[in-house]
Amino acid sequence: MRPFGSTWIVWLAAILSVVASPLQAEGWxxxxxxxLEIxxxxxxxxxxxxxxxxxxAPGAALPVVAxxxxxxxxxxxxDRAAIQAAIDAVSARPLPSSGVRGAIVLAPGTYRLDGPLQISASGVVLRGSGSGDGGTVLSFEQPPGPVISIEGAGRWRATEEPRAIVDAYVPVGAEAVTLDSADGLSVGDRVIVQRPFTAAFVAEIGMDQIPPRAGRTTVQWKPGRGLLMARTIVSVTGDTIGLDAPVIDAIEAADGGTVWRYTFPGEIIGVGLxxxxxxxxxxxxxxxVPFKELRDFRLAGIRxxxxxxxxxxxxxxRNLSSYVVVDALAREITIEDVHGRxxxxxxxxxxxxxxxxxGQRTLVRRCSVEADNMLVATTQSRAAGPIxxxxCEGQGPRVGAGPHQRWAAGILFDNIDVSGSIAVVDRGNMGSGQGWAGANVVVWNSxxxxxxxxxxxxxAYTWVIGATGEVLPDPDHPPVVLPLPPGAPRSLYDAQVSGAIP
Known part of the structure; x- marks a missing residue:
């Protein structure tokens, strides 16, 4: 592992990359x-x-629940039955206006689990008495996982027909869109900003021509729903609506972008572990375990x-195949001070x-991994940021970071330190056709x-700003590679939360 900073070799590579790439004509x-401004x-x-x-978000402290x-x-x-019974009992309490039902507290000691635990009600917290020596240990004895599921029910439910986005171009990072009509929309409405994947878009990014892989089935990408960005309206001016989080992938007129209001009756809120x-x-x-048996053996931690x-x-x-998984219908999640070995x-x-x-709008911070072969920080198919x-730190011969598959968009890797590699690439026919793994990804001071x-x-873009380590750009798809500017903040995320970078 190397200390953060930039060697002269990395600075030279960054300068050469900027000169060589037409995308780098912009200042950024x-x-x-x-x-420092963007x-x-x-x-x-x-x-x-x-x-x-x-x-x-932005920057709220996590609560302490009684x-x-x-x-x-x-x-x-x-111990599983007793813990689950306590979770169910607290979950059955009336939900007060505060949105907090209470915490199930586990005294110090080892709790043996012969099956998973489930939290499926709002305002419920499962809290131990410490993660270190002398604290609370859940010992899981029977796969498959996850050990603990935090999960509501149902899915997003549209309450109206989609409204067309009429902007000729909605740029990456935009915080407002113009509709064919904003009639009836109000501040506080929950909406989905949909950026479809058209046949033309799939062809433009080459994901309809993924080379086959010997002995495996390669699935070409198909037109479909694309990215669904869950947002809240913060302003309505004529037919233009302001959003509480940016658009993280550009939308051209030909893409047929839309906005539609939704409800989510089964969503749970305010849950912690x-x-x-x-x-x-x-x-x-x-x-x-043989590869074909991996699906039958999953020892996951928290979902x-x-x-x-x-x-x-x-x-x-300790000794799990995954630690924390944030699935597609989870949003505004914080994972912090979580470590695995x-x-x-x-x-x-x-x-x-x-x-x-x-999922989306997820923050993973101050987390680490000690292992042989893991991604300490990754995303999955069509994850819609900001993420x-x-x-985060990863130690081990094959411990790295980077998006995993199929156009996850709007990701920040901020002060990541790994002994393996950080990769933001076209993964082509890996898996069943993972292709371009990430879009509009920032790797900052890592x-x-x-x-x-x-x-x-x-x-789309990949920005690499302030890299310690050899930068290996794809010459056919050059990234934006820049040195960390003098006086730049250590953390882009912290600077954006505080307003130091507008």
């Missing part, structure tokens, strides 16, 4: 009287504002879906995912011992 960043390109594209990621029930380990029996550790060692195999304003903090994992031989032939985001990984493998997809 500028010093305005000692204050500069839009001629078409309006800009590095997005990532401050809308996380619980209560104790409702306290449990202790049962030395002569399993904190101050404990989860040990998968009793259930972990002692030898590698969040159909939930908003939720959090996971001060949790430690795998000290058994890895039982998977491909990188596992420590912190994996398929932030900040101050370090990678095995280098930065980076490319800008057609129609």
């Amino acid at each position: 960043l500028a010093d305005r009287g000692g204050r 500069v839009p390109a001629a078409n309006g594209d800009r590095i997005p504002d990532f401050s809308a990621a996380g619980y209560g 104790e409702a029930v306290r449990l202790a380990p049962q030395p002569d029996a399993g 904190e101050n404990l550790s989860i040990d998968g060692t009793p259930a972990a195999p002692l030898a590698p 969040l879906d159909k939930v908003s304003d939720a959090w996971v903090r001060d949790v430690r994992f 795998n000290d058994l031989p890895p039982w998977w032939p491909v990188p596992a995912f420590a912190f994996s985001v398929d 932030v990984f900040q101050d 370090a990678a011992d095995r280098g930065f493998h980076v490319a800008s997809p057609p129609t």
Whole structure:
């Protein structure tokens, strides 16, 4: 692992990359009287504002929820039933106007689980008595996982016909769109900004011509719903609506972008998990699992879906195949001070995912991994940002970071330090056709011992700003590579939350 900073070699590579690439004609960043500002390109594209990621964004502190029930380990029996019964009892309480039902507190000790735990009501927190020595340990003895699911029910439900976006071009980072009609829309309405994937777009990015892979099925991308960005209206001026988070992928008129109001009756809100550790060692195999059996053996830690304003903090994992998974219908999630260590031989032939985001407006910060073969920070198919990984560290021969598959957009890797590589590339026929893994990705002030493998997809950008390690750009799809400007903030996310970078 290397200290943060920029060697002269990386600076030279950055300068050469800027000169060589037509995309780098734009400035992107500028010093305005000692204050760093983001500069839009001629078409309006800009590095997005990532401050809308996380619980209560921007920058809200996580709450401390009062104790409702306290449990202790049962030395002569399993503990899952007792913990689940306490969760269900607190969940059944009337939900007060504060939105908080209370916390189930686990006293110090080891709790043996013979099955998963589920939280499916708003305002419920499961809290241990510490993640370190002398704290609370959940020992999971029977795969598959996840050990704990935080999940509501149903999905987004449109309450009206889609309204057409009439802007000729909605740039990356835009915080407003103009509609064919904003009649009836009000501040506070929850809307989906939809950026469809048309046949023309799929062809433009080359994802209808993914080369086949010997012995595997390669799936060409098809036209479809594309990116669904969940937003709240903050202003209505004529037919233009302001949004509480930016558009994270450009929308051209030919894309047929729309906006539609929605409800989510089954979504749960204000749920937390904190101050404990989860040990998968009793259930972990002692030898590698054949690839075809991986789907039958998953020892996952925590899964969040159909939930908003939720959090996971001060949790430690040992010997699990994944730590925290944020699924597609979760939003405004904070995961902080979460650490994992795998000290058994890895039982998977491909990188596992420590912190994996398929939802949106998620903040993962001060998290770490010690393992052999893992991605400490990654995203999945069509994840719609802003998504932030900040101050995360990965140690191990094959521990890296980067988006995993299929056009996750609007991601910030901020002060990431890995002993492997950071990759933002076209993954082509990997998997069943993962293709362009990320779009409009910022890698800020980060370090990678095995280098930065980076490319800008057609129609989108990858910005690498302040890299410690060898930058290996794709010459056919050059990224934007820049040194960290003098006086620039250590963290882009922190600067955007505080307003230091407008």
